[in-house]
Amino acid sequence: MVADIIKNIAIAGAGSFIGGAARYLVSLAMKGVSKGFPWATLAVNVLGCFLIGLLWGYFSRSASEGGSWALFLTVGVCGGFTTFSTFSKEALMMLQSGNIWGFATYVALSVIAGVALVALGYYLVH
Numbered sequence: 001m002v003a004d005i006i007k008n009i010a011i012a013g014a015g016s017f018i019g020g021a022a023r024y025l026v027s028l029a030m031k032g033v034s035k036g037f038p039w040a041t042l043a044v045n046v047l048g049c050f051l052i053g054l055l056w057g058y059f060s061r062s063a064s065e066g067g068s069w070a071l072f073l074t075v076g077v078c079g080g081f082t083t084f085s086t087f088s089k090e091a092l093m094m095l096q097s098g099n100i101w102g103f104a105t106y107v108a109l110s111v112i113a114g115v116a117l118v119a120l121g122y123y124l125v126h
Contacts, residue, residue, distance in 0.1 A: 008068075008071060011068050011071050011072045011076065012071055012072070012075045012076045012079070013076070014072065014076060015071070015072040015073060015075065015076015015077040015078075015079070015080060016075075016076045016077070016079055016080030017076075017080065018076070018077050018080065019076060019077040019078060019079060019080025019081035019082075020080040020081070021080075022077075022080075022081055023044050023080070023081050023082065026040050026043060026044050027040040027041075027044075030043065044081060044082050045082050045084040045085070047081075048078050048081045048082035048084060048085035049082075049084065049085045049088045049089075051077075051078055051081075051085065052074055052078040052085035052086065052088070052089050053089070055070070055073050055074050055078065056074065056089055059074070074086075087110055090106070091103055091106055091107050094106060
């Protein structure tokens with residue numbers, strides 16, 4: 001049990017390293033494009049959402065839905081690239097299951113609380 005948890009942490013961590021490095025490379029590649037708008041962040045978020053959608057669709061059809069590759073690519077690579085992809089997948093799952101109230105609450109609270117807590121953290125130390 002503990003060995004499986006450690007193995008899964010290593011798998012997710014390796015993927016996260018790749019995703020984080022890829023995110024950094026995208027920000028470097030798009031450095032001159034920004035001009036006051038976070039184009040690199042937007043690109044990473046929408047690309048990460050598309051990628052996790054493809055992976056989720058693929059792994060949900062196959063016997064390896066919960067396997068190491070799914071963990072490495074979704075939690076690891078996509079999670080390291082952007083957590084927005086996971087947030088979007090979870091929101092869509094609620095919407096698909098008919099949980100409209102949960103979907104709306106999750107989206108609203110995530111966005112409003114996220115922005116508010118970034119502001120709070122910033123102003124507490126600024």
